[in-house]
Amino acid sequence: MRTEALWAVGLLASTWLRLGAAQETGAIAIPMDDIPTCAHSCMIRAVEDSSCASSDKTCICSTVSIENEATPCIRSACSFRDALAAKNATTSSCDQPIRDRSGLYNRISITLGCITAVLVALRFFFRVRFAPSPLGLDDHFLHLAFITALPSTVMNTHGLAAHGLGRDIWTIDFPTLITFAKFFYIMQIMYFLHLPLLKIAMLLFFLRIFPEEKCKRVLWATMAVNILGGTAFLAGAVLQCVPVKYSWEKWEEPAYEGSCVNVNAMGWAHAAFNILLDIWMLVVPLTQIRRLRMHWKKKLGVIMMFGVGTFITVVSILRLQSLLHYANSDNPTYDQWAVANWSTIEINVGIMCACMPALRGLLVRVFPYVFGSGASRGRTDEYGAYGGSLPLSSHNLRMNTVVTSRGKGGDDPAAGKDAASKTADDADTSDGAQSLKGIKYSRSFTVEYEQENDESSLVIMRPDGSKAKGKDSVV
Known part of the structure; x- marks a missing residue:
């Protein structure tokens, strides 16, 4: 299905046909020379059918019925490119403000990207310098998620924002619009790739710190669901249109032959799958923490540590409202700003949350009396650490x-x-x-806790019924 039917609505929609055309006075509210010929009759007819005088620019620009009547007429009479030109001419004549949120998008993307890079670097430094255990698979997958997120940050600025994101589509020239469509297609694929990688990193981290066999089986099952679901949605994003290039060539005139799935429905399905998986991945560690034999204050500290994962779930939920116009808008360069912005926030917040356990260990080491748990401070006092x-x-x-x-x-x-x-x-x-x-x-003894600086020692658990002496602890 051609998108001109989709976009013409917005472009002409405000066509505010104040071309006070063809009345006995012969006066026109806007210069007809700026409007494509195919739209002239539609705009004149809409103004004549309204209660506005052909020379009353204010009335023509503010009357919704004129827009509603002219839109379907121009959509059928003009090409997509001419419809854009008609919309741009009428909005300019009506002195409508030029909207541009690309600068805000750049600031958000670059700021979050820099913060994420610093946190990942600190986490890597801590794991290599202080943690007794070598880098594990969870570390490698988190680094992979970050590495794949770097190009996204660059494309946010030089791909999306530079080619119209946050601006009205009729203010953008046609070649720029095609380039925007290409970058937006790539960014969709990157988003569907980032989330499964992040979840794999977190699940591998849970597998490292929770030794109970039953819990491990649940985590491996969750891993399988994440990989299968993530792969399915990733394939759907890549093959959303057949042929693939139809994703951006559908804007060309004449339109190329091709078809697309319901991308909006796919976006909602992926969001629901992602949120449910986030909630499940929050419940699993909390059920394990409930079994720890420790003081309630320490247990609360561990819950709060894992609770940072709720931030990414909250962001995923907030992102839902942006899906209302996802792949279903007459003004995509402006309306897709919200989904691009919330997706950027979601990815960066997810990486930040994955860094939190290791960063806590770094803060405990640097500021033991501020960030250490009661147990770690007690050991410091007792052994003079x-x-x-x-x-x-x-x-x-x-x-x-x-x-x-x-x-x-x-x-x-x-x-x-x-x-x-x-x-x-x-x-x-x-x-x-x-x-x-x-x-x-x-005789003096030096007491060392070799696991103190490793995230895996944040939770040390024993199966129920264990007769081992001592207590579970959080460090």
């Missing part, structure tokens, strides 16, 4: 210090042993080593 020191308490003396004394037994080993034991016992009630008499031997 990060260069701290501890007073020599009786507890520390008993655990880490061996105290010996010759005692009153002289050369008698047994007597000496008893005396040494007594001296050590006395030390338990002493406030420091200075009160001890005899020979003192001290």
